Amino acid sequence: MQQQLTTYLRAGYPGLAIITAEEARAEAEITSVCTSLERHLHAWSSSEGLIDIKEGRVTTCPDPLDALQLIERLFGQEKIRHVIVMRDLQLYLEPSDPMLVRRLKDLLRLAKPGGHAMILLGCRLKLPPELDHEITGVDFSLPAAEQLGVVLDGILATNKLKRPNEAIREGALQSALGLTTTEAENAFALSVVETNGIDHKVVAREKARTLKRNGLVEVIETKPSLADIGGLDQLKEWLERRSGAFSTSAKAYGLPAPKGLLIVGIPGTGKSLTAKATASAFGLPLLRLDMGRVFAGIVGQSESNLRSVIQTAEAIAPCVLWIDEIEKGLSGSQSSGSSDGGTSSRVFGSFLSWMQEKEKPVFVVATANDVSKLPPEFLRKGRFDELFFVDLPDALERAQIWDIVIARHGRKPADFDSVVLARACEQFTGAEIDAVFIDAMHEAYADGKEPGNKHIVEAITRTVPLANLMDGQIAALRHWAKGRAREAASRSTPARRYSGRVAESN
Structure with a gap:
């Protein structure tokens, strides 16, 4: 400044x-x-x-x-x-x-x-x-690591503690990025009280609480890996090949940091899980932005909220910024002049400008269920590095999802016939497969038994998949995606018209 x-x-x-x-x-x-x-x-x-x-x-x-x-x-x-x-x-x-x-x-x-x-x-x-x-x-940015280092050294001196080794000190400072000096000072002091030293986990925990209290962005601590996703081989390969793009060697090579990824698809097909796994694949902190909270009731506050979000993300960078169901936050931007005095339009324009021109390594992962509500300018090349379409899982991918779901709930996949189960739940999303297994576990527990294929098949017959309820919307989404978005999974034959993933609500 x-x-x-x-x-x-x-x-x-x-x-x-x-x-x-x-x-x-x-x-x-x-x-x-x-x-x-x-x-x-x-x-x-x-x-x-x-x-x-x-x-x-x-x-x-x-x-x-x-x-x-x-x-x-x-x-x-x-x-x-x-x-x-x-x-x-x-x-x-x-x-x-x-x-x-x-x-x-x-x-x-x-x-x-x-x-x-x-x-x-x-x-x-x-x-x-x-x-x-x-x-x-x-512009007044949040404190950088050097400024937070002065705060940390002051806390150590006040408590008469020795300066930790560089690895511990650097970890604590990285964990504090995104906080104000006062917030960082409080987090460092709490670490001293709890551990009699500086522990980056305590600092990161306090940062997560602070950001969540602010209500705009929150730090997601638990991040699944790409191995927790069934199917989506092309999307996972794309992420793996860019996992080193934020490294020092990539910067020395002259490689620009990736901008972001837009994942469009049917609800329940694992888009949100993929967003979380992206941070794990890149080895970066994960921030979740609720776009709806950006739009406050006070005139002028929405623009201020967006500036605060951008400032926080850039202070923590390199990081992954996940925006779930982004169409819900941006759908009103085109009619904003008659509905909210142009606030949505101004916020949307500022957000697009930042995505296009940002210099800090903030990788934006946006997910959307209804692409028709997204403004056209949001989808053009340059905003995101790639646009992927996620469809329903096919039989092979459903079998992979069954194995992952069963293992995640503490059972052995070898004890179940995932191929038979995959055939029995055609048109099911990953989220529905997870719900079916939980239903089967409840029934098995009531019978005093372990869940088996019989309990699962009965649970499948009781479930009406979302694909049956919104077949028209799914057909329209597939039609839109053809020629506009990359398939998230391989398409070897017409029968493999789907892409799969593990259970997740979006």
């Missing part, structure tokens, strides 16, 4: 905004910039008033209008360039106060010829239309 802020101040920008929850770190960087540029720094808050940072002089003025009047006098001083940090002034602009807005506009106009600047500092930026073009946002 310091370089960008320095450039803006030297260029004479009178109004700037820094959106962050790390007020102390942001003010430290602002102080550093003002010192290097020889600018006189002041800070205002409703609780403390206007503070002269250099001289420590405090003028009590809880009312922002009174504060602006004092700042106007400062701007009238000759040969001194002032920078004023306004803490949480945005709160007084919701809803906007006409007098405050007018006074702020006048002050910004007065600041420009004198080389002064006002910086709005807070957790969110919601400006009235009158100020939209008067204030310029300054």
